[in-house]
Amino acid sequence: MERKCSDQKKKRTPSGAAVPRAELTDALYQAFFAEWAEKGFAAVSLERVAARAGAGKAAIYRRWSSRSAFAAEAVEALGLRMAVIEDRGSLEADVTDFLFRLRVVLRHPLVRRILPDLHAEAARSPEMRGLNTRIASQRRAPGAGLLERAVARGELPASLDTKLALDLIPAPLYWRMVVLGATPSRAEVTKMASAVTAGLRALA
Amino acid sequence: MERKCSDQKKKRTPSGAAVPRAELTDALYQAFFAEWAEKGFAAVSLERVAARAGAGKAAIYRRWSSRSAFAAEAVEALGLRMAVIEDRGSLEADVTDFLFRLRVVLRHPLVRRILPDLHAEAARSPEMRGLNTRIASQRRAPGAGLLERAVARGELPASLDTKLALDLIPAPLYWRMVVLGATPSRAEVTKMASAVTAGLRALA
DNA sequence: ATCGGATGGAACGGTATCGTATCGACTAGG
């Protein structure tokens, strides 16, 4: 995870020294998420974030010009991008694998609290909406690969409605975990995967 | 929609008079939701709510003891309960009907902004979690009826995993509309319904 | 008509956060 800071008004010292400490930047991100999960996006106080990171407020305002800039870079730095899924041999096995990985992500309490807040905020501000769609497209990649492989195997037709299929795969697990707030057992995830697979086949 | 106010410390005047105006109570609910949608749950200011309803803050504090009590009664008064779905003759037709109704609900900008906030808040406070599960169980009713009819028709086995089935039905549409923030066309909803139906059959 | 009591509206003190500015201390390139 690279150092990322908004260089908009940073002089970047042609003659040399004094670069913002990357470790502190990361600590600020982390503190921001902790506050976010605890109080909700709208109630995040930059003062508390700084204190939590063991820093002064100036450390924040020196790096980012506004709260939303801070939030945006923090979310991007979080890097929710899921690893691409390797080929497990069949569509159903691939879907099962995908759901188990998604389950791991959604078990993190931070994620469970922050994701819905992010979606709500996306409906409010265009800025967050852009951020949300960017995350969504990152998230789309592994699922798209999974579908391509299934088409290559002949398990799904090339005429498949990809967009709809990509909705179908993660939605039930997301619903169960984020909307209902319950974590399904491994057996339930397996069952869910088989139902989702059948749904995909029916999309043809 | 009945008048609902917290009578916890309301004297209710055995000798007669002075009842809080129901119209103002409703105006307060409405203003609360408007503020919620606009700023996010955590940032709702009771002062602005009162002002928006054309009332004083005392009008709020006289009715409810705390912000969360206010929020809870407001959500319950909102009455998101969807009407029970009449029998359309087949499982797929019932599912299609259900999804179209859900689409109507999720098109309301207020709902789209408030629901994810509610889920995030449910992960934070036990109070909101209780509220969320109560709403969820209300929401479950029409879907459960739909499944029962399908079992009665013989389209689904009695051994069906109802909980999983109830996740499967609304999830893809919720994902598309709330998580991705896009409203699917009527044709897409129809397609979604057929895929969901296939998934339900595969749950057997 | 009168009177008790709750009502709506406004004002109050207290607290928290904002975004900015400033301080001495420290660090690293030149």
Place this chain on the structure above:
DNA sequence: CCTAGTCGATACGATACCGTTCCATCCGAT
């Protein structure tokens, strides 16, 4: 060694909300 620039910390005025208190008004019972 020197200088530029970050570091934590603190102070600042401004703003917004909180939760309470006070007051004039209005309504219903007697």
